[in-house]
Amino acid sequence: MEKIVVEGGHPLHGNVRINGSKNAALPIMAACILVNGKSRIKNVPYLTDVKTLSEILSDLGVKTKRLKDGTIELEVQDESNVTAPYEQVSTMRGSICVLGPLIGKRGEAKVAEPGGCVIGVRPVDLHIKGLEALGARIITEKGYIIGSANGLRGTEIYLGGPHGSTVTGTCNVMTAAVLAKGKTVIKCAACEPEVQDLANFLNKAGAKISGIGTSELVIEGVKELHGVEYEIIPDRIEAGTFMIAGAITGGEITLENVRLDHMTAVVEKLVESGVSVSNVGEKCFVKGNDEFRPLTITTLPYPGMPTDMQAQFAALLSIANGTSIITEKIFPNRFIHIAELNRMGADIHIEGTSAIVKGVRKLSGAQVMASDLRASACLVIAGLVAEGTTEIHRLYHLDRGYEKLEERLSALGAKISRVEV
Numbered sequence: 001m002e003k004i005v006v007e008g009g010h011p012l013h014g015n016v017r018i019n020g021s022k023n024a025a026l027p028i029m030a031a032c033i034l035v036n037g038k039s040r041i042k043n044v045p046y047l048t049d050v051k052t053l054s055e056i057l058s059d060l061g062v063k064t065k066r067l068k069d070g071t072i073e074l075e076v077q078d079e080s081n082v083t084a085p086y087e088q089v090s091t092m093r094g095s096i097c098v099l100g101p102l103i104g105k106r107g108e109a110k111v112a113e114p115g116g117c118v119i120g121v122r123p124v125d126l127h128i129k130g131l132e133a134l135g136a137r138i139i140t141e142k143g144y145i146i147g148s149a150n151g152l153r154g155t156e157i158y159l160g161g162p163h164g165s166t167v168t169g170t171c172n173v174m175t176a177a178v179l180a181k182g183k184t185v186i187k188c189a190a191c192e193p194e195v196q197d198l199a200n201f202l203n204k205a206g207a208k209i210s211g212i213g214t215s216e217l218v219i220e221g222v223k224e225l226h227g228v229e230y231e232i233i234p235d236r237i238e239a240g241t242f243m244i245a246g247a248i249t250g251g252e253i254t255l256e257n258v259r260l261d262h263m264t265a266v267v268e269k270l271v272e273s274g275v276s277v278s279n280v281g282e283k284c285f286v287k288g289n290d291e292f293r294p295l296t297i298t299t300l301p302y303p304g305m306p307t308d309m310q311a312q313f314a315a316l317l318s319i320a321n322g323t324s325i326i327t328e329k330i331f332p333n334r335f336i337h338i339a340e341l342n343r344m345g346a347d348i349h350i351e352g353t354s355a356i357v358k359g360v361r362k363l364s365g366a367q368v369m370a371s372d373l374r375a376s377a378c379l380v381i382a383g384l385v386a387e388g389t390t391e392i393h394r395l396y397h398l399d400r401g402y403e404k405l406e407e408r409l410s411a412l413g414a415k416i417s418r419v420e421v
């Protein structure tokens with residue numbers, strides 16, 4: 001077992017390169033199930049989620065080969081297995097993205113139900129509703145989603161749920177529809193840049209998808225997809241995490257390979273809190289402050305504030321000069337990190353789906369436990385500014401979504417290391 005040890009109080013300075021997006025890479029890799037021939041996907045981050053999905057894909061007959069420069073080659077070699085087992089799916093919900101491609105291409109799928117997780121219940125009813133509308137027969141049995149289809153047919157599908165659109169649900173229905181007969185219209189589709197990236201990849205491979213980036217996707221079915229070379233977009237959540245890490249320490253950092261046009265809500269709120277953010281091309285300069293203004297933040301589907309940045313903002317606002325309100329509208333229970341921040345001296349209480357954050361003058365180092373991926377990042381950020389030493393336990397979540405986070409923060413001047421417990 002490992003833990004991260006951070007000594008707070010060292011401003012970050014220098015350059016950091018942002019990796020490719022995890023949540024774009026996962027559905028794009030899964031979509032290679034649909035493709036005839038070899039695809040080369042560039043800018044794929046080296047993460048345990050990517051490794052797990054590569055293993056699932058290998059078992060599904062997709063040969064995957066990682067090259068040295070962050071490129072992964074994928075090619076279907078055997079279509080006989082259609083099962084993604086519980087042991088793998090339960091470690092990463094993103095693997096649900098194989099469901100649509102399997103039904104769309106092989107006419108059959110048996111994928112473990114991902115179940116809930118620490119950030120909430122996380123149902124997949126909308127995925128199933130969309131696939132059934134395309135003509136798939138789906139049953140859930142013994143913890144598995146079992147789907148079969150005798151040729152899918154395009155139709156109009158409304159994919160809105162109680163909290164708006166669904167990201168991986170849209171990915172699954174879109175990937176199932178690209179080889180379906182006729183036209184599919186997905187209404188209330190997710191507009192997230194990662195969904196756009198998947199659609200752009202599919203189009204490059206021969207699909208006919210329009211309305212990309214809007215809430216209405218139109219997919220004209222095609223007979224087959226062919227192998228392509230494609231580069232994944234930069235990870236907007238990793239970029240936002242580094243921005244807050246740099247800002248909270250009062251440092252000055254430059255992010256390379258970043259798409260600020262995907263980060264409007266995050267940048268708006270950072271600037272409102274007193275952080276300076278500017279960009280030239282694909283570089284972005286971030287300068288912190290010694291005092292931050294409080295904020296009112298509500299997480300929403302894109303282009304609203306991403307729920308995946310909520311925990312990192314909670315760390316920043318815990319030392320703001322006043323009271324902030326953070327309302328979670330995507331995963332109403334995604335607040336487990338709050339208790340850990342309070343152990344570090346923050347003054348936050350939860351009221352329904354909101355966190356009321358009373359800014360304190362300083363945080364102090366403590367032993368804390370990471371509960372999910374973004375909560376892990378929140379605790380690292382808090383540790384960077386806390387007085388004394390913070391020890392963060394249970395690191396496997398962090399490694400699912402951030403590549404060598406402590407090494408890259410060290411290179412920026414943080415006093416942070418990973419040690420064996």
Ligand code: EPZ
Pocket residue numbers: 023026093094120121122123124125126127128161162163164165166167168169194306307308329330331373374401
């Ligand atoms: C994706 O999860 C991301 N995961 C999550 O990132 C991210 O937090 C989330 O989108 C929201 O942006 C991947 O892309 C692999 P949703 P997903 O379906 O697709 C409800 C991270 O840290 N819903 O868009 O599972 C759902 O409960 C992770 O990188 C239904 O009701 O999220 C939620 O309230 C964590 N029925 C809302 O929709 C469904 O069938 C949005 O969830 C599906 C979802």
